Amino acid sequence: MIDLKSNFIGIETPNPFWLASAPPTDKAYNVNRAFEAGWGGVMWKTLGEAGLPLVNVSGPRYGAWHGKDRTLMGLNNIELITDRDLEINLAEIIQVKKDWPDRGVVVSLMVPCEEQAWIDILRRVEDTGADGIELNFGCPHGMSERGMGAAVGQVPEYVEMVAAWCKQYSDLPTIVKLTPNITDIRTSARGAVRGGADAVSLINTINSVMGVDLNQLRMSPSVGQQGSHGGYCGPAVKPIALHMLSEIARDVECNDIPISGIGGITDWRDAAEFMALGASNVQVCTAVMTYGFRIVEDMIDGLSRYLADQGMTSVDQLIGAAVPTVTSWNKLDLNYVAKAQIDQDSCIKCGRCHIACEDTSHQAISTEINGERGFQVKDEDCVGCNLCVVVCPVENCITLRELDTGEVDSRTGELVSANYQNWTQHPNNSVG
Amino acid sequence: MTALTSNSAGQSVPAGHRLSEADYQTNFSDIHTPLDARSAVVEADRCYYCYGAPCQTACPTDIDVPSFIRMISEKNEVGAAGKILSENIMGGTCARACPVETLCEDACVRNTEDDRPIQIGLLQRFATDRASELGAKFFTRKAATGYSVAVVGAGPAGLSCAHRLATLGHDVVIYEAQEKSGGLNEYGLAAYKMAGDYAQKEVENILSIGGISIKHGTKVGKDVSFAELQTNHDAVFMGVGLGTSKDIQLDGEDASGVLNAVDYIHQLRQAKDLGQLPVGQDVVVIGGGMTAIDIAIQIKRLGAANVTMAYRRGKEHMNASIEEQEFALNEGVHIAHWAKPVSLQIEQGTITGVEFKKANVEGNETYITPTDMLFKAIGQSLTPINMGTTEFVKTSGKYDVDNELRTSQLGIWAGGDCVSGSDDLAVSAVQDGKLAALSIHKTLTQSQA
Numbered sequence: 001m002i003d004l005k006s007n008f009i010g011i012e013t014p015n016p017f018w019l020a021s022a023p024p025t026d027k028a029y030n031v032n033r034a035f036e037a038g039w040g041g042v043m044w045k046t047l048g049e050a051g052l053p054l055v056n057v058s059g060p061r062y063g064a065w066h067g068k069d070r071t072l073m074g075l076n077n078i079e080l081i082t083d084r085d086l087e088i089n090l091a092e093i094i095q096v097k098k099d100w101p102d103r104g105v106v107v108s109l110m111v112p113c114e115e116q117a118w119i120d121i122l123r124r125v126e127d128t129g130a131d132g133i134e135l136n137f138g139c140p141h142g143m144s145e146r147g148m149g150a151a152v153g154q155v156p157e158y159v160e161m162v163a164a165w166c167k168q169y170s171d172l173p174t175i176v177k178l179t180p181n182i183t184d185i186r187t188s189a190r191g192a193v194r195g196g197a198d199a200v201s202l203i204n205t206i207n208s209v210m211g212v213d214l215n216q217l218r219m220s221p222s223v224g225q226q227g228s229h230g231g232y233c234g235p236a237v238k239p240i241a242l243h244m245l246s247e248i249a250r251d252v253e254c255n256d257i258p259i260s261g262i263g264g265i266t267d268w269r270d271a272a273e274f275m276a277l278g279a280s281n282v283q284v285c286t287a288v289m290t291y292g293f294r295i296v297e298d299m300i301d302g303l304s305r306y307l308a309d310q311g312m313t314s315v316d317q318l319i320g321a322a323v324p325t326v327t328s329w330n331k332l333d334l335n336y337v338a339k340a341q342i343d344q345d346s347c348i349k350c351g352r353c354h355i356a357c358e359d360t361s362h363q364a365i366s367t368e369i370n371g372e373r374g375f376q377v378k379d380e381d382c383v384g385c386n387l388c389v390v391v392c393p394v395e396n397c398i399t400l401r402e403l404d405t406g407e408v409d410s411r412t413g414e415l416v417s418a419n420y421q422n423w424t425q426h427p428n429n430s431v432g
Numbered sequence: 433m434t435a436l437t438s439n440s441a442g443q444s445v446p447a448g449h450r451l452s453e454a455d456y457q458t459n460f461s462d463i464h465t466p467l468d469a470r471s472a473v474v475e476a477d478r479c480y481y482c483y484g485a486p487c488q489t490a491c492p493t494d495i496d497v498p499s500f501i502r503m504i505s506e507k508n509e510v511g512a513a514g515k516i517l518s519e520n521i522m523g524g525t526c527a528r529a530c531p532v533e534t535l536c537e538d539a540c541v542r543n544t545e546d547d548r549p550i551q552i553g554l555l556q557r558f559a560t561d562r563a564s565e566l567g568a569k570f571f572t573r574k575a576a577t578g579y580s581v582a583v584v585g586a587g588p589a590g591l592s593c594a595h596r597l598a599t600l601g602h603d604v605v606i607y608e609a610q611e612k613s614g615g616l617n618e619y620g621l622a623a624y625k626m627a628g629d630y631a632q633k634e635v636e637n638i639l640s641i642g643g644i645s646i647k648h649g650t651k652v653g654k655d656v657s658f659a660e661l662q663t664n665h666d667a668v669f670m671g672v673g674l675g676t677s678k679d680i681q682l683d684g685e686d687a688s689g690v691l692n693a694v695d696y697i698h699q700l701r702q703a704k705d706l707g708q709l710p711v712g713q714d715v716v717v718i719g720g721g722m723t724a725i726d727i728a729i730q731i732k733r734l735g736a737a738n739v740t741m742a743y744r745r746g747k748e749h750m751n752a753s754i755e756e757q758e759f760a761l762n763e764g765v766h767i768a769h770w771a772k773p774v775s776l777q778i779e780q781g782t783i784t785g786v787e788f789k790k791a792n793v794e795g796n797e798t799y800i801t802p803t804d805m806l807f808k809a810i811g812q813s814l815t816p817i818n819m820g821t822t823e824f825v826k827t828s829g830k831y832d833v834d835n836e837l838r839t840s841q842l843g844i845w846a847g848g849d850c851v852s853g854s855d856d857l858a859v860s861a862v863q864d865g866k867l868a869a870l871s872i873h874k875t876l877t878q879s880q881a
């Protein structure tokens with residue numbers, strides 16, 4: 001087994017699996033159980049200013065999008081930052097860090113966008129012995145209306161300013177947690193870089209409304225007569241998170257800032273994908289809220305075996321390994337040609353590939369083979385779009401075959417060229 | 433109808449009341465556990481919504497299976513029932529009685545993939561039951577055409593034909609020899625397939641369309657002449673089924689204890705107290721089809737000690753599907769293949785045994801199976817109807833029809849079990865009735881123009 005030791009901006013943990021700042025890290029009770037289960041570190045549930053704590057609703061905080069078999073695909077919440085007294089939280093953090101010296105404890109923070117407020121809270125956190133701070137610039141509901149959370153995260157200049165205060169007034173490693181509720185996430189990441197942050201983490205939750213109760217014609221879930229938008233997370237948001245992650249990872253201005261990956265991570269495969277696209281470690285929330293802390297055992301086992309299979313000796317070798325494979329559309333090779341092909345032995349003749357291609361793509365799949373029901377790709381019409389592959393219910397039944405150089409593409413009648421040619425080089429492109 | 437018991441001359445009489453009341457309850461309650469709302473959605477979600485779906489092609493009534501299943505997965509059960517019933521007005525009975533393992537479910541592409549087809553029958557039942565619980569109505573009648581059609585027989589074929597004609601605006605009079613409607617749905621299908629008086633519930637739903645009147649206890653050819661039908665109506669549909677059980681052609685067939693399976697099931701289906709039915713200890717069933725399987729299982733479930741199904745050929749030749757055979761075996765029925773009955777052992781007018789010859793072995797060796805109750809289940813034939821001067825072209829005693837279910841006589845259609853080439857399934861009878869109605873409609877409305 002490969003040792004999964006992780007070093008994230010100087011914070012050493014036995015593995016790169018962290019719990020995101022959220023209910024699982026809300027108090028010592030949970031965090032102790034998480035560490036017992038094997039989690040490498042926790043982002044403590046976001047703390048606010050001293051004073052009377054916030055009050056959460058006492059109705060439904062969560063809503064979910066379920067698959068028909070009730071697999072939880074997406075989770076939505078309207079929870080605020082911690083609703084527990086600051087002093088109790090700080091005392092617990094001190095104790096937990098003492099009890100678990102080998103694990104990471106980072107404290108998530110969200111206070112008003114005023115210098116003094118940050119100075120005050122930073123002092124308090126430094127006294128706990130915590131390993132670092134995470135600035136919650138991402139919470140999309142409840143706090144943003146008060147000018148905190150996403151309201152700050154959406155303005156790169158504010159991100160820069162607060163990050164700079166934190167670096168100025170404390171020695172704690174500073175992670176800026178980014179909101180995805182922004183058109184181009186790189187702008188706020190760049191703000192964090194300019195402010196001197198040690199790392200960014202992403203994504204926080206996405207603005208969402210789960211649905212409507214069609215019997216009552218009322219937004220769902222609702223607290224009494226009305227509901228409010230929440231933050232979306234869980235498996236459904238993973239592709240969005242991966243996109244934002246890779247955008248930052250390959251952005252020159254972000255200057256290789258370490259990244260903590262978050263968003264829909266449920267198993268070791270998800271974690272490995274985040275790391276391959278540039279995350280130094282990963283944070284998990286929804287998956288543990290669905291299954292409990294014990295899933296980390298499988299994550300540790302799976303990732304460790306995977307690294308061994310890949311011939312890697314540490315997680316560092318995985319980090320960013322796939323980043324160079326992400327590029328912009330206009331750099332894609334237009335001379336690459338692939339065609340769908342159907343493995344007749346595994347085809348169950350459901351006809352879905354045909355109707356998808358027939359109604360919505362390129363009319364490239366026929367319905368008869370030698371006069372009997374059967375499905376076959378017409379190379380002369382297939383553009384290799386992959387639609388049939390994704391709609392086929394049998395895994396690996398349809399695959400895309402890459403045409404070799406020199407083969408004739410029967411759709412265009414042209415030979416497949418070995419020369420790379422992208423859109424910017426294409427004769428049809430008059431704009432450039 | 434054959435008498436079930438005969439007490440004269442000290443003959444032994446098979447006894448009833450072999451089981452407790454609770455056992456009868458269990459043995460004759462619904463054989464399938466219906467899907468609940470949740471499992472229906474989960475099962476429906478397994479369906480791939482195939483294009484040109486093989487299950488639909490395999491359904492004799494051409495139900496749009498992928499669409500109705502998708503509607504269930506969208507929790508639109510009423511819409512799903514509408515889809516089903518628009519093609520098959522007896523979708524409820526078919527969901528209970530169709531041998532799905534040889535029809536739609538056999539064709540399901542998920543057999544190829546993981547050997548577990550979509551439970552189309554149970555889903556169909558879920559939707560139709562749900563819609564009927566909710567009292568959903570799906571059909572309205574077109575403007576009255578003024579035509580009147582006579583339908584002979586209120587079985588699946590006749591009712592399906594009548595319903596479709598009624599929706600098209602015609603008036604229908606059904607002549608039915610029995611006191612209840614439903615044909616074999618009411619009198620023939622295994623009791624545990626049609627639990628809860630389902631046949632009558634369904635008939636009630638079908639008739640709620642209006643425009644259909646039924647004359648029960650009216651046998652055409654006896655209580656009313658065929659000529660009268662032709663005079664009083666603009667068209668006639670014959671859905672008379674097969675009323676006569678075939679004989680095994682051995683001496684002693686009229687002995688006490690020798691019964692027609694179909695007649696016994698008729699009594700079983702109508703029995704208020706199952707304990708009243710006579711049940712032998714050593715029961716032999718001659719036949720290899722669905723009726724043979726049904727009687728064997730039901731007599732076993734009534735408490736018979738030993739039940740042997742004797743079939744003159746091999747397992748693979750049986751009309752009953754492999755699944756049905758397995759079901760019977762699981763129920764403790766013994767199936768004797770290659771068993772050809774050669775004589776009946778009769779003592780004092782009562783059956784005591786059947787002599788069999790092994791049909792797949794050369795020579796004349798025989799063996800005797802002790803028997804106190806023998807069921808004949810080797811098929812049914814058309815009961816001749818007094819039609820006056822009207823003559824039909826027939827094959828094997830059944831009406832020949834074209835692809836629009838027209839008989840050789842102008843103005844007379846026929847469908848269901850009584851036509852040649854029928855496959856003796858309720859679902860096919862429903863399809864025949866539907867197609868005949870469309871043809872009748874076409875003929876009547878065209879002749880008007």
Ligand SMILES: Cc1cc2nc3c(=O)[nH]c(=O)nc-3n(C[C@H](O)[C@H](O)[C@H](O)COP(=O)(O)OP(=O)(O)OC[C@H]3O[C@@H](n4cnc5c(N)ncnc54)[C@H](O)[C@@H]3O)c2cc1C
Binds near residue numbers: 817
């Ligand atoms: C024991 C048994 C079990 C079966 N099990 C199944 C099963 O599980 N699944 C399945 O799909 N199929 C099954 N079948 C077959 C199915 O019942 C028939 O295919 C179906 O009922 C045929 O419908 P039908 O309308 O043609 O005839 P029937 O259902 O036989 O109806 C004919 C009607 O016409 C009436 N009639 C006849 N002559 C006259 C007359 N002269 N005047 C007035 N009325 C008349 C009869 O009383 C009867 O009501 C079974 C059959 C039997 C015998």
Ligand SMILES: Cc1cc2nc3c(=O)[nH]c(=O)nc-3n(C[C@H](O)[C@H](O)[C@H](O)COP(=O)(O)O)c2cc1C
Binds near residue numbers: 265
């Ligand atoms: C109920 C709930 C409460 C959360 N509270 C916080 C919070 O206080 N601070 C914070 O930075 N993120 C918070 N988050 C966001 C998570 O930390 C995480 O970024 C997000 O859920 C995406 O990860 P996931 O897909 O693994 O759940 C919360 C999420 C949930 C579901």
Ligand code: SF4
Binds near residue numbers: 339361364383385386
């Ligand atoms: S790859 Fe696209 S074009 Fe080709 S067969 Fe599949 S769906 Fe049709």
Ligand code: SF4
Binds near residue numbers: 353
């Ligand atoms: S979708 Fe897949 S399984 Fe279905 S017909 Fe096409 S190739 Fe075969």
Ligand code: SF4
Binds near residue numbers: 479485497501541542
């Ligand atoms: S064949 Fe099976 S999977 Fe396909 S539509 Fe029919 S029931 Fe669904």
